[in-house]
Amino acid sequence: xxxxxxxxxxxxxxxxxxxxxxxxxxxxxxxxxxxxxxxxxxxxxxxxxxxxxxxxxxxxxxxxxxxxxxxxxxxxxxxxxxxxxxxxxxxxxxxxxxxxxxxxxxxxxxxxxxxxxxxxxxxxxxxxxxxxxxxxxxxxxxxxxxxxxxxxxxxxxxxxxxxxxxxxxxxxxxxxxxxxxxxxxxxxxxxxxxxxxxxxxxxxxxxxxxxxxxxxxxxxxxxxxxxxxxxxxxxxxxxxxxxxxxxxxxxxxxxxxxxxxxxxxxxxxxxxxxxxxxxxxxxxxxxxxxxxxxxxxxxxxxxxxxxxxxxxxxxxxxxxxxxxxxxxxxxxxxxxxxxxxxxxxxxxxxxxxxxxxxxxxxxxxxxxxxxxxxxxxxxxxxxxxxxxxxxxxxxxxxxxxxxxxxxxxxxxxxxxxxxxxxxxxxxxxxxxxxxxxxxxxxxxxxxxxxxxxxxxxxxxxxxxxxxxxxxxxxxxxxxxxxxxxxxxxxxxxxxxxxxxxxxxxxxxxxxxxxxxxxxxxxxxxxxxxxxxxxxxxxxxxxxxxxxxxxxxxxxxxxx
Amino acid sequence: xxxxxxxxxxxxxxxxxxxxxxxxxxxxxx
Numbered sequence: 331x332x333x334x335x336x337x338x339x340x341x342x343x344x345x346x347x348x349x350x351x352x353x354x355x356x357x358x359x360x361x362x363x364x365x366x367x368x369x370x371x372x373x374x375x376x377x378x379x380x381x382x383x384x385x386x387x388x389x390x391x392x393x394x395x396x397x398x399x400x401x402x403x404x405x406x407x408x409x410x411x412x413x414x415x416x417x418x419x420x421x422x423x424x425x426x427x428x429x430x431x432x433x434x435x436x437x438x439x440x441x442x443x444x445x446x447x448x449x450x451x452x453x454x455x456x457x458x459x460x461x462x463x464x465x466x467x468x469x470x471x472x473x474x475x476x477x478x479x480x481x482x483x484x485x486x487x488x489x490x491x492x493x494x495x496x497x498x499x500x501x502x503x504x505x506x507x508x509x510x511x512x513x514x515x516x517x518x519x520x521x522x523x524x525x526x527x528x529x530x531x532x533x534x535x536x537x538x539x540x541x542x543x544x545x546x547x548x549x550x551x552x553x554x555x556x557x558x559x560x561x562x563x564x565x566x567x568x569x570x571x572x573x574x575x576x577x578x579x580x581x582x583x584x585x586x587x588x589x590x591x592x593x594x595x596x597x598x599x600x601x602x603x604x605x606x607x608x609x610x611x612x613x614x615x616x617x618x619x620x621x622x623x624x625x626x627x628x629x630x631x632x633x634x635x636x637x638x639x640x641x642x643x644x645x646x647x648x649x650x651x652x653x654x655x656x657x658x659x660x661x662x663x664x665x666x667x668x669x670x671x672x673x674x675x676x677x678x679x680x681x682x683x684x685x686x687x688x689x690x691x692x693x694x695x696x697x698x699x700x701x702x703x704x705x706x707x708x709x710x711x712x713x714x715x716x717x718x719x720x721x722x723x724x725x726x727x728x729x730x731x732x733x734x735x736x737x738x739x740x741x742x743x744x745x746x747x748x749x750x751x752x753x754x755x756x757x758x759x760x761x762x763x764x765x766x767x768x769x770x771x772x773x774x775x776x777x778x779x780x781x782x783x784x785x786x787x788x789x790x791x792x793x794x795x796x797x798x799x800x801x802x803x804x805x806x807x808x809x810x811x812x813x814x815x816x817x818x819x820x821x822x823x824x825x826x827x828x829x830x831x832x833x834x835x836x837x838x839x840x841x842x843x844x845x846x847x848x849x850x851x852x853x854x855x856x857x858x859x860x861x862x863x864x865x866x867x868x869x870x871x872x873x874x875x876x877x878x879x880x881x882x883x884x885x886x887x888x889x
Numbered sequence: 890x891x892x893x894x895x896x897x898x899x900x901x902x903x904x905x906x907x908x909x910x911x912x913x914x915x916x917x918x919x
Contacts, residue, residue, distance in 0.1 A: 389914075408895070428894075429891070432895040837914075
């Protein structure tokens with residue numbers, strides 16, 4: 331049987347699953363972020379946190395809450411890493427080195443989940459559960475909260491209610507609701523499903539197994555399924571094991587593989603649907619989600635082609651590009667996973683990206699460079715796409731000579747400056763990061779390959795960190811003070827600087843009057859806008875990286 | 890000692906981010 335049919339079959343199953351559930355999830359998310367009622371368990375949480383969930387925060391206060399909450403998270407997790415040897419269930423592992431503990435703390439709080447270490451060989455169960463998994467939940471919730479605040483900013487207007495002037499909601503209410511109503515229940519169900527299909531969930535340490543050939547192998551047990559569920563659902567990506575979702579204990583079958591891909595795509599698409607409901611125009615959410623789907627489809631198509639056609643001498647001689655891929659999944663499922671994990675901010679892998687074909691690796695990198703908007707991180711995907719929507723109406727406004735507006739909100743000088751700074755932040759960080767990596771001896775010291783592939787290894791690492799993806803190309807050793815510090819800084823600023831611009835813009839939109847749609851208003855729910863927005867994403871963002879891509883994957887493809 | 894350095898790096902980064910919030914919140918000049 332041709333390999334094309336199963337490849338198309340899994341894509342069809344995924345699309346069907348998403349089409350059936352995204353509208354329901356989207357409606358539930360919209361209700362979560364607009365409801366006035368608090369659940370009993372939420373009220374208890376607010377009392378413990380000593381916060382008033384009904385206080386409508388000014389964007390400044392909302393942003394400071396995001397920063398304060400994240401700072402505490404980093405310091406706590408850093409402490410966990412440095413004191414690991416004294417913690418119960420540490421499995422005898424020593425403390426993480428200082429820069430490694432810091433990198434890990436920043437990585438998990440920023441929803442990046444970049445791992446310089448092998449999970450099963452460095453982290454005990456308590457740190458996995460109380461440190462890393464907790465951050466998997468709350469870092470995802472922070473991103474979703476910011477996206478909800480942005481949607482609120484667009485939905486509100488001080489003209490209708492003067493009390494909303496610059497106010498975008500309550501961060502702690504958004505955070506607690508996201509965790510308790512959305513992430514926990516779905517993760518629980520997904521974890522049970524994974525256990526049912528063979529993922530492990532225990533408190534075992536190492537087991538030495540004797541193989542049929544007389545050798546021995548050490549297998550590490552642990553609370554894997556529970557971490558796996560939120561790892562995918564929250565677009566986190568940090569695996570229990572070093573090989574992540576390529577490990578049979580994390581991702582046992584092609585069915586669990588499909589569910590893992592579904593989980594990482596479901597909430598980002600549902601957030602787009604929820605956006606339409608929050609701004610009271612469902613078509614807006616469908617348009618934004620449509621662009622996400624279009625960009626993801628392009629990436630899936632290109633990556634699947636690259637891996638299945640297997641261009642290059644070595645794959646042609648071997649009869650397929652199976653290096654670094656699980657035989658359980660094959661080329662097509664590996665390509666679908668790679669496109670989804672880099673289109674979202676997940677960063678989990680079921681195949682080693684260093685072994686993707688040169689064009690395949692280039693697509694994965696470009697996917698991240700787009701800012702992970704196809705469909706992006708659980709919250710960052712939506713606000714990233716909405717920022718580009720503002721750029722699109724601005725450019726369209728320039729073309730027809732009208733004042734640009736989005737959902738009735740005028741895009742003035744200050745607004746477009748904020749959006750421009752947002753769009754520029756990640757490229758600036760990424761390009762400074764790769765410049766630093768090639769300028770110091772410590773950068774190339776960790777790479778495995780020379781030439782353009784070695785450059786790609788470094789480029790992938792800084793791209794992954796600056797975009798808060800967390801997937802690793804492999805082939806590069808980053809557990810050094812230089813790489814841990816550089817990538818930690820990229821993750822930190824790559825997460826919070828854009829978030830601040832998003833919240834500032836949300837506040838401005840909430841304060842602005844709503845302009846009535848006129849003859850010069852660009853409809854933002856029609857196919858024309860979908861095409862324009864897709865073009866803006868590819869041209870404005872994508873072109874920034876073309877020169878640096880030429881130095882790595884493009885040169886490698888041509889050689 | 891190195892632990893303190895990394896804690897200080899983190900605090901400095903967040904102070905910078907808080908300053909950015911403050912800068913963006915400044916009222917516009919007409």
